[in-house]
Amino acid sequence: MADLSSSLAELSKDFSGRLLPPGDPAWDGARRVHNGLIDRRPALIAQCLGSADVAQAIRFAREQGLEIAVRGGGHNVGGRATVDRGIVIDLSALKHVHVDPKARTARVGGGTLWGHFNREAQAHGLATTGGVVSSTGVAGLTLGGGLGWLMPRHGMALDNLQSAEMVLADGRIVRAAPDENPDLFWAIRGGGGNFGIASSLEFRLHPVGPMIAGGLVAWPFERVHDVMRLFRELTSAAGDDLMLVCALITGPDAATRLAAIGAGFFGDPAQAEAALKPIKSFGQPAMDAMGPIQYTQLNAMLDASYPAGARNAWKAEFLESLTDDAIGTITEAFARCPSPMGQIVIEHFHGAAARVAPTDTAYALRASGFNVLALSQWMAPENDAAGAAWCRETNAALKRFAGARRYLNYLDHDDSGQPGLEAAYGPNLRRLQSLKAKYDPQNIFHLNVNIPPAD
């Protein structure tokens, strides 16, 4: 590992945040990310307190020849927020949420988590589309798309981004917005972390709740085909007020397999009961946790299912339709899942998120359909091979039903190369490569679904 001690002393003279080299008591905890499979040992973790710290950390990395990883919420399953022997530019201390209730906007720090964002926005009865697990990072999720309960009504998280303060590869601090660096603003909305580090992001908010209707109902696995067909039928008729998810899961006893439907209804409260009735009245459920619920609770109800440090392998494919054949394949695959923590999650994309043209933002997955995620999760290292194999094999079985696009935020470390790039960025890849050449010609931000700069 590079000896940085003398140059670190120089860096620390002005740096406002914390600099954690190996040996610092806080280094070991700070290097961990959500996915317990990832075990990297950075030469330095620079916990930034503002854009000036971020710019200084970038310049320092370049001078020292250190590879740069950028950490927002640390939830990227591929472990892109950390690096061996390089520098982690860690935004986890850069958490703040300021809501302007009159303008219905929120400005948040680049390391803010969704639970914090939702709590502050909901204090004013406001919200925007965000992740369904409260510990996920706002920045990483938004720059790669951002699916959540509000997406049929208000689009992806990135459709609600109004501006961002970006620290570029050369250390310049610029604003990206429709009226300022509009090409950069286009690129960051779907280009992941390729174009710079977002030290703050400004979002449009919408009146939501605080009480809405939603939750989860689960049935015994014997009914899985019926449940998935019900899900398909409901999605075919769903309007913008209704978000639907289907999940094959194991119950709290770690043995009973279940087929579940999750729903969030954001329309007229007087219509909520009717909207959820087909789910609530679908025969004897094993569990019914659907009804009036606070929006913040809806976005935290899944947290316990995804504990920090669990070992994860994820792969997703986007299916434009959910045929009986696909339902059969998904069901058989789940029956082979080696861990009670593993799941198959089917997220339905429709409404506002699907009405944006694929080239309007860098984010290209703009179709109605079903994002099918093989979410392999386990605790014990001795189960690593089985966990990874199930994820890979499930994904391979789904390929024949899949469309050309894949959801960027779910791409794993081995989903790279040209096929991964085309799946993630589709028709926007060439323009993204030109903009990469403009904003990061030396590709210093490459620990992401990396866009090579155009020659």
Ligand SMILES: Cc1cc2nc3c(=O)[nH]c(=O)nc-3n(C[C@H](O)[C@H](O)[C@H](O)COP(=O)(O)OP(=O)(O)OC[C@H]3O[C@@H](n4cnc5c(N)ncnc54)[C@H](O)[C@@H]3O)c2cc1C
């Ligand atoms: C338990 C769990 C639940 C999830 N739920 C959802 C969900 O509901 N909806 C959804 O769409 N996705 C979800 N995801 C996927 C999630 O969107 C991605 O993992 C995303 O990368 C997480 O962002 P992060 O900031 O937490 O990640 P990190 O691992 O910190 O960052 C991932 C990458 O994002 C970039 N990045 C992060 N912060 C910044 C920044 N401030 N500026 C520039 N680049 C940055 C960097 O390239 C970094 O490598 C979930 C993941 C997990 C593990």
